[in-house]
Amino acid sequence: MKKQKICVIGDGLAGLMTALILSKSDIQIDLIFKNKKVKKIKDSRTTAISESNYLFLSRFFKNSELKIFYSCKNIDLYNEKSGQYQHFMNFNEQGKNLLHMVENKKLKNIILKNIKKKKNIEIIYGAVKKLDVEKSCILIKNKKLYYDLIALCLGRQSDIVLQLVGKRYIEDNSEEISFTGLVKHDKNIIKAKQYFLKEGPLAILPLDKNRFSFVWTLNRNYRKIKSQNIKKLVNQKLKSIIGSKTKISLEEPAGFPVSFKFNTNFVKKNSLVLGDSSYNVHPIAGQGFNLILRDIKKLSEFIIENQSLGLQIKDSMILDKFIRSRKPENFLYGLGINFTNRFFKHNKSTSLLKEMIFKDINKFKFLKKLSLKISDQGIFP
Numbered sequence: 001m002k003k004q005k006i007c008v009i010g011d012g013l014a015g016l017m018t019a020l021i022l023s024k025s026d027i028q029i030d031l032i033f034k035n036k037k038v039k040k041i042k043d044s045r046t047t048a049i050s051e052s053n054y055l056f057l058s059r060f061f062k063n064s065e066l067k068i069f070y071s072c073k074n075i076d077l078y079n080e081k082s083g084q085y086q087h088f089m090n091f092n093e094q095g096k097n098l099l100h101m102v103e104n105k106k107l108k109n110i111i112l113k114n115i116k117k118k119k120n121i122e123i124i125y126g127a128v129k130k131l132d133v134e135k136s137c138i139l140i141k142n143k144k145l146y147y148d149l150i151a152l153c154l155g156r157q158s159d160i161v162l163q164l165v166g167k168r169y170i171e172d173n174s175e176e177i178s179f180t181g182l183v184k185h186d187k188n189i190i191k192a193k194q195y196f197l198k199e200g201p202l203a204i205l206p207l208d209k210n211r212f213s214f215v216w217t218l219n220r221n222y223r224k225i226k227s228q229n230i231k232k233l234v235n236q237k238l239k240s241i242i243g244s245k246t247k248i249s250l251e252e253p254a255g256f257p258v259s260f261k262f263n264t265n266f267v268k269k270n271s272l273v274l275g276d277s278s279y280n281v282h283p284i285a286g287q288g289f290n291l292i293l294r295d296i297k298k299l300s301e302f303i304i305e306n307q308s309l310g311l312q313i314k315d316s317m318i319l320d321k322f323i324r325s326r327k328p329e330n331f332l333y334g335l336g337i338n339f340t341n342r343f344f345k346h347n348k349s350t351s352l353l354k355e356m357i358f359k360d361i362n363k364f365k366f367l368k369k370l371s372l373k374i375s376d377q378g379i380f381p
């Protein structure tokens with residue numbers, strides 16, 4: 001059988017990780033980057049990776065490379081009540097690691113370093129102009145390239161993805177925007193924290209004891225506010241939370257539009273969409289890339305199984321099986337996260353009910369264990 005060829009388009013976390021994971025098989029992979037060699041990767045986001053996903057990821061990196069992750073054993077939840085922060089829940093699994101924080105740009109750098117060592121991955125620079133689904137081919141720099149499978153990892157906004165999956169999607173878009181950035185401080189903060197504030201949820205993800213990344217999702221009223229004013233607002237809020245005497249230095253926050261969006265279709269013939277191109281979940285639970293990783297893991301399992309049976313990838317059942325195994329979980333997850341976001345939104349009519357729930361919720365050990373398990377391993381592990 002002639003060597004099979006897969007094309008992965010996109011240099012975000014989804015594209016890079018798909019290429020690296022699939023390189024374990026004996027398949028030739030073309031990885032398409034839109035821009036010519038970028039000297040410095042820019043991505044101000046930090047990703048919190050669950051324990052099981054971290055264990056999976058760590059198989060692809062050297063121990064020394066894993067130093068870019070900061071492991072965290074505690075997550076504290078707070079609700080804002082008349083300007084006070086009520087601590088209502090703590091997650092701690094007998095000293096086990098719950099989350100592993102990593103700056104996206106550092107993660108992308110080590111994935112790229114490992115990709116460059118793989119003999120079966122070729123990086124091709126150039127924007128993909130056209131995708132021919134019927135012929136399973138792409139048009140790049142006026143050249144047609146043919147593949148057994150094409151994975152589109154092109155982020156939230158892409159005309160090529162639109163052409164593949166059409167305009168049918170389920171969406172709940174309240175036009176929120178997530179601001180994120182790094183903060184240096186002189187206080188010893190080693191626990192991850194989530195504050196449900198009246199302006200929107202704010203997460204603190206430690207990167208070491210004197211540095212954390214914040215993610216603050218604000219409602220649509222903040223969309224037009226200038227970034228220096230957002231910086232001022234974040235600064236004030238962080239001081240009110242961690243103490244006005246704490247010295248903090250904050251980098252310019254970057255804003256990302258967020259919503260719950262789920263394409264009804266992810267696959268056409270031998271092409272599929274992965275990552276933010278297929279669905280977007282609210283960052284309140286830090287699950288976007290965690291779900292993507294589970295998708296890529298499953299896809300690679302099906303491809304390797306198919307290969308071990310000596311079968312072709314092209315026109316096989318791989319993509320059908322992949323959709324059947326991952327779509328229900330991703331949809332339920334997205335809905336669950338969306339519900340959580342709505343539940344915690346500041347709302348006078350539900351605040352009394354929330355207070356009652358928060359009073360005792362930390363005592364429900366079963367509930368805590370279940371939510372930890374689901375956020376670590378998914379709904380159908």
Ligand SMILES: Cc1cc2nc3c(=O)[nH]c(=O)nc-3n(C[C@H](O)[C@H](O)[C@H](O)COP(=O)(O)OP(=O)(O)OC[C@H]3O[C@@H](n4cnc5c(N)ncnc54)[C@H](O)[C@@H]3O)c2cc1C
Nearest residue numbers: 010012013014034048154155256275276286287288289290
């Ligand atoms: C504020 C914030 C915090 C988050 N925190 C977490 C967290 O804690 N945990 C978690 O699991 N997830 C988190 N997420 C989600 C996670 O960051 C995303 O799901 C993930 O980064 C998406 O990666 P992606 O590769 O699909 O998309 P992107 O990062 O958007 O990458 C897509 C890439 O495709 C390229 N591209 C586009 N068009 C073309 C073309 N025609 N040809 C070639 N290339 C092209 C683009 O240049 C881009 O680099 C967070 C998200 C946000 C916004």
